[in-house]
Amino acid sequence: MRHVECRFEEDVLSAVVQSRWPERVDPQLQAHVEGCGICSDIVAVAGTLDADHDEMLSAAVIPEAGRIWWQAQLRARREAAEAASAPITWAQVAAFASAMGLIGACFGASSTWFQAALGSIKSGVSKFELAAFVSSVAAAVGHAAFALGLVLIVLLVPTALYIALGRD
Amino acid sequence: MFRDATYTDLTRTEAAGEETAAFVMDEETFRGFYERTARGLWAYLVRVTGDRALADDLLQETFYRFLRAAATYESESHRRNSLFRIATNLARDARRRSLIRAGSILMGERIENVPSSVDAAVSERNADLSRALANLKPRERAMLWLAYAEGASHEEIAGVMGLRASSLRPMLFRIRKKMAALLGRKPEGGAR
Numbered sequence: 556m557r558h559v560e561c562r563f564e565e566d567v568l569s570a571v572v573q574s575r576w577p578e579r580v581d582p583q584l585q586a587h588v589e590g591c592g593i594c595s596d597i598v599a600v601a602g603t604l605d606a607d608h609d610e611m612l613s614a615a616v617i618p619e620a621g622r623i624w625w626q627a628q629l630r631a632r633r634e635a636a637e638a639a640s641a642p643i644t645w646a647q648v649a650a651f652a653s654a655m656g657l658i659g660a661c662f663g664a665s666s667t668w669f670q671a672a673l674g675s676i677k678s679g680v681s682k683f684e685l686a687a688f689v690s691s692v693a694a695a696v697g698h699a700a701f702a703l704g705l706v707l708i709v710l711l712v713p714t715a716l717y718i719a720l721g722r723d
Numbered sequence: 724m725f726r727d728a729t730y731t732d733l734t735r736t737e738a739a740g741e742e743t744a745a746f747v748m749d750e751e752t753f754r755g756f757y758e759r760t761a762r763g764l765w766a767y768l769v770r771v772t773g774d775r776a777l778a779d780d781l782l783q784e785t786f787y788r789f790l791r792a793a794a795t796y797e798s799e800s801h802r803r804n805s806l807f808r809i810a811t812n813l814a815r816d817a818r819r820r821s822l823i824r825a826g827s828i829l830m831g832e833r834i835e836n837v838p839s840s841v842d843a844a845v846s847e848r849n850a851d852l853s854r855a856l857a858n859l860k861p862r863e864r865a866m867l868w869l870a871y872a873e874g875a876s877h878e879e880i881a882g883v884m885g886l887r888a889s890s891l892r893p894m895l896f897r898i899r900k901k902m903a904a905l906l907g908r909k910p911e912g913g914a915r
């Protein structure tokens with residue numbers, strides 16, 4: 556198996572980054588590096604990058620910390636304001652439609668008068684008995700106020716929640 | 724874009740007058756952290772992207788994302804690693820979006836020779852390094868820089884790069900060998 560590590564590589568790396576290489580290292584370590592591909596690669600690469608790093612740090616022209624801080628503050632605030640005034644997303648529309656469907660299904664399944672009205676409308680339509688049809692429509696209209704109230708709650712609650720959360 | 728915002732006393736006063744944005748880190752802590760890390764991060768971004776102007780933009784964006792992350796850190800090195808991870812991801816995304824003119828980086832024509840130095844020997848070494856780095860993949864440049872310029876441990880590099888620490892040693896071995904050859908040594912140094 557190919558060797559990818561040498562037990563002296565940490566010593567060699569330390570000597571390079573501490574600027575001890577090559578003058579201030581043990582002659583035995585120097586002799587090892589001459590015959591070790593791994594360690595000589597470390598000397599070449601680490602020596603070059605470490606020296607470049609020092610030069611880069613002294614040459615770096617970076618913005619002042621306070622400037623970065625205040626620009627970040629302004630941007631965070633602007634983004635928060637944009638998020639609050641953002642139009643309703645497709646995800647929100649989908650969630651709302653799902654909630655409506657669920658409530659509608661619960662209502663249809665649990666309401667006996669709705670089932671009865673639906674049944675009589677069905678039979679009224681199939682037999683077309685005018686009197687039965689009229690009475691079933693009247694029963695449905697009689698509950699329209701209740702249904703309307705339910706729809707309003709379903710509409711208003713998510714809207715109020717959206718506005719409240721969006722402003723945070 | 725964030726970089727388009729102009730910083731003046733007016734905007735600063737305007738910002739100060741309003742409620743402080745919800746960053747987990749306070750300004751004093753941020754200033755200290757920035758002073759300790761910004762130059763090193765800038766050097767990393769310049770060497771990984773090979774583009775000084777892009778590095779300037781990514782530096783600001785990195786610190787913004789870092790502040791917005793709302794994370795808490797158990798140590799300075801953890802915080803620093805997180806910063807470099809954000810920078811690494813931004814540099815990768817920028818490359819994917821072709822903010823870097825792809826051909827130039829891949830061909831090694833545009834890797835900047837930074838910093839320009841009046842010292843001829845330093846300039847030459849800098850040019851050699853730029854040429855060598857241009858022949859590595861951005862990911863390889865990042866790993867070498869973290870290991871040998873930043874002095875990061877294998878665990879830290881793995882965290883920044885999103886790799887397994889156990890895979891670092893063979894990867895670094897291979898990339899280091901490639902880099903050494905590019906810097907003018909024999910292509911086949913041979914392992915012991």
Ligand SMILES: [Zn+2]
Nearest residue numbers: 561563591594
């Ligand atoms: Zn060795």
